[in-house]
Amino acid sequence: MTVQVAHLTLDPPVFLAPLAGITDRPFRDLVSRFGAGLVVSEMVASQEMVQAKPGVRERAELGFGEATTSVQLAGREAHWMAEAARQVEASGATLIDINMGCPAKKVTSASGAGASGSALMKDLDHALTLIEAVVDAVDIPVTLKTRLGWDDDMLNAPELARRAEDAGVQMITIHGRTRCQFYKGHADWAAIAAVKDVVTVPVIANGDITDSAKARTAIEASGADGVMVGRGAQGKPWLLAQIAAELFGAPAPEVPTGAALCEVVQGHYEAMLSFYGAELGLRVARKHLGWFMDGVGTGTVLRRQVLTSRDAAEVLAFLPDALADQSNNNTKEEAA
């Protein structure tokens, strides 16, 4: 099973979700090396991108790795979104995704970035003007990521999806929660079926997919053409490839442990340092190192050493112990 978006064949149909502050170029590269049909950039605020001078943030969002990369745009004004889309296309993007799902108050409130993200679900006519502006501005395919609706009384994802398809959107990802749920409760995969029923473009199910069994249930409940995984990939960049292997017959990834895991994490660490520069890289890397250590169950002493060191060479030197077998770490901690 693959997902076809215009001329692009997305294979396997297991995609990395956009996660602001996390799915930067180094992480997207890492996930795509294990295997993913698509990776999506962090959300890019359209107006800020068009107006801002080139900087670290921009590089983080617009770098392209080996996998098919979609650049996600957010915004509330058609002309900024269209201009951002043109710039993103000119910089080599193969796909643009429009964010109509972000629940953050600074994105949805009129006093913040202003009525963008999931707030657009409250005004579908306005949402459509943005979609049409982006689709008209570029030749590359445009996709949409949204939620089930604003709240339980406004479950209008099917209407938005149908109108978006009419406007030229070529794939729709649904996070199975309403905006007002933020990240609470459980994603409702069955509710995504109402979107699948009314469009012919591929529909991707998202929310709380953290293993192959959940991916299978999400696809069965929603009828979706593929899945998108976000938080489940934190500290487990091989998860998408595992899901692809178990559900879609893709080659099974080698899940690294011990020295092999250390090599992966050290490589990712160095990629972050070179991408962001030593000082910022050291700080950005900490959350990723924390997730990898969560997976191993690293003891508190080693964990603290790794996460508080201000010396990249020292962090690299701590990692073999920090990522080694847990019982080994505990012995070392007791001795320390």
Ligand SMILES: Cc1cc2nc3c(=O)[nH]c(=O)nc-3n(C[C@H](O)[C@H](O)[C@H](O)COP(=O)(O)O)c2cc1C
């Ligand atoms: C820290 C964080 C940052 C996120 N950033 C974005 C974003 O930039 N754009 C977007 O469409 N969704 C964003 N999301 C939502 C995710 O893409 C995804 O829809 C949600 O986390 C549910 O999927 P999951 O349970 O697999 O993580 C973010 C979520 C989290 C937790």
